[in-house]
Amino acid sequence: MNRNLFKRAMAGGAAAVLAVSLAACASDDDAGDPTSPGSGDNGGNGLSGDIVGAGATFPTPLWTTFIAEYGDVEPGVRINYQSVGSGAGITQFLEQTVDFGSSERYLEDEELADAEADRGCPAFQVPVVYGSVVIAFNDESLDGLTLDAEIIARIYDRQITNYNDPAIAELNPDFDLPDQEIIPVHRSDGSGTTNVFTLYLEDEVDFWADEYGAGTEVDWASGTIGGEGNEGVSAGITQNAGGFGYVNQSYAIELGLPQAQLINADGNEIYPTLEATSAGLDGLEIPDSYQFSILGIGGEGYPITGAVWNFFYECGYDDNKAELLQEFWSWALQDGNEYATELGYAPLGDAVRDRVLSELDRIGQQD
Template structure:
């Protein structure tokens, strides 16, 4: 078994430098019928904002949402002249740590804070910390394999690849997946690339494997990759760059990064291969529930989505959260955080489609705006 080791710094590029285009925009995508667009309507409207407060706000965390935060910041500056947000896409683990250490005004994470982190956040805030979902995006199982431009994977096969149970591209289990029968799969090693840093993307991906392929993924979840195989790279752009540089590579990465030499695999959860695109992701969001229903802590329970086999629904997605204090000790920080998040949840949503994200459904937008309004 090949043990995971960090890659060298070559090819690891700051994600902020990457200009991203929309993912999976082909209307003829597999299982992407017109009925998929009838999912929950996207967030709409313009922000009614009380501008002012601290500027610039400081924030850090998820690299998956860096391009979305750039859009939010642009819209925020238009709405509130002179107001700025400085965001460092250092990864979810770093964002939570910096937030809990009171080094930043809000954090960004690809999974909700809980347990010890939530307790530390409460100590830092002097009040409960809330998870505010603001950016939704698919996670791609992205690969580079010469001559193979349409590969379908089941959760079981994906789990075996990322835990070392399947090591060659011509493994009979891959060939047996419906849609792969006619593929010319080479006798070539599968080169797994995972996140070397702590990442909510890793956490969500491993939770997906645990929910959708319980018998084949026994490695658990968490922000560190537990598969024990392959190589590691820093950040979303790091893993994408590493796979692009190596024919036969595969990784898990936010959908917006699965382009320019990478191909997202279709996922077959039991109802046929489903392509990664916005309509198919939105169909999965229809089933989303909250871990703490009836509160302003809006952490989503995604396990039901991950284990679903709804026809035409792309189940592998993540939600990035802005981690905020429900009560800030500094009213200037509270005022600016509320203004920024209000703009992000309204004016900032529609432009996200051009960067490969999925605007939050209107039903979720209503809950988000109510939670933001309740911050003091």
């Protein structure tokens, strides 16, 4: 795996908008040349052209790696992914300014209906990968601190403002908790990561459901600070003493952020690992609409887990564009699994993956 590309994507840190614009090719001179490295001798089909996508920052490390590695397979294909957040990605997809969108929130029926009316053919969505949302800290000594949904909600509501609060101490009798103000960091942009996180709190904590609810954007309490993208939240955590925030597990792993273990629906204390993410998916039923949430995780599963969906249309692409989209995402779902697991994401199970691969045939089918 190309770690340098991964680190360049992560280095966007506090940038307001991180644009991952990578050419999955050797050079313009090589594009489409069947004698250039990677054109056929590495399993490619000699494809050439451009794809533009936009959306969630949650999968940016993985999408970046997919794009880089696909350059060895199809050096004539250039893929530009704008890591602007789920809210902006959904907007750009519905406004038809990109070829595909990505989000940790699925499109509702009304959005799909509006998209079909505007495009003149159905839009559709498929899950691509799963991942955990972790609670990360600024202070290394807090790694493994046990929290539950109630405490997390009270921290973001500013009912709990110090790490030595009695409620935290009760769950962590063996910790020497610091007398340190907690600085809660949240997403300031429309965010699928926020949607996954607040769905969990809404499902678990009554007062949160009543006062805040769930969504890609939340009216946060005063005394919290915002950052754009998972990059911005990660920066907010690391740059503030007492920093506390929710980020995609891949960001926490790469940055070496200390993380909390959470009490799941069965009362088990679970540290966020890939195995715990995968365990939380056991028995998950995926409807034909692909509209689902992952809640009430017990057993050995980590409790804040979500999916990333990609959005496409059945028309409006030329034949080459449709083929590029189908071939790239088919490759990612099959050959990309090794990169997903290495970066801390959980791939789709075989049965769901096969369903999704069939769905990709719908891209441009009405043209």
